[in-house]
Amino acid sequence: MIIEKRLETQLIRKAKRGDGAAIEALIRAHQEALYAFMLRMSGRPEVAEDITQEAFVRVLKNLDRFDPRFRFSTWVFTIAKRLYVNSIQKLSPRFDSEMITGQDGHGETPGYQSAQQESADNLRDALDEALDSLNTQQREIVLLFHQQNWSITAISEHLDMPEGTIKSHLHRARKRMRAFIVADVRRHEQVAEVLL
Numbered sequence: 001m002i003i004e005k006r007l008e009t010q011l012i013r014k015a016k017r018g019d020g021a022a023i024e025a026l027i028r029a030h031q032e033a034l035y036a037f038m039l040r041m042s043g044r045p046e047v048a049e050d051i052t053q054e055a056f057v058r059v060l061k062n063l064d065r066f067d068p069r070f071r072f073s074t075w076v077f078t079i080a081k082r083l084y085v086n087s088i089q090k091l092s093p094r095f096d097s098e099m100i101t102g103q104d105g106h107g108e109t110p111g112y113q114s115a116q117q118e119s120a121d122n123l124r125d126a127l128d129e130a131l132d133s134l135n136t137q138q139r140e141i142v143l144l145f146h147q148q149n150w151s152i153t154a155i156s157e158h159l160d161m162p163e164g165t166i167k168s169h170l171h172r173a174r175k176r177m178r179a180f181i182v183a184d185v186r187r188h189e190q191v192a193e194v195l196l
Helices: 005-016 020-042 045-061 072-088 110-132 136-147 152-159 163-183 185-195
Strands: none
Touching: 005 020, 020 045, 020 072, 020 136, 045 072, 072 152, 110 136, 110 163, 136 152, 136 163, 152 163
């Protein structure tokens, strides 16, 4: 759910004064995207849920610290990322392939639908493995750009890096994922059937 900047600013002002409806609206506006991002980063639903909840607890405790010159979503994601970095020392990430949507079969026969589902599953598995081959920073940039649809500028601000560096990381991450998939003949053939 995307809310316009003016409405978000009003909600933040009301939330700072303790308005429960404004607090609920802010959480609702960002919760789904933050959870999806944290699930792809951690690969564990329970970790994503815990981090998302803890991030909003911290956001609400520190609303007076929010600088309105910046995007609220960037601030929320930054808090969640810090919580994740702290938790990563305790938990080893594992990706949940259910989070990458596949293609639905539109054929009329069950066999066609099964083949389509198998192809989509192969693609999800290959993408999960390729994402897992990236370092944490590259994975975060890929997920923010492709899953969350953040602009290069927004990612640059979020990570406090020049835009050129973000573009470079994104390019290298895509190249590494492609190379990872192509390196395994079986994986490459399975993915190629979906992408052709």
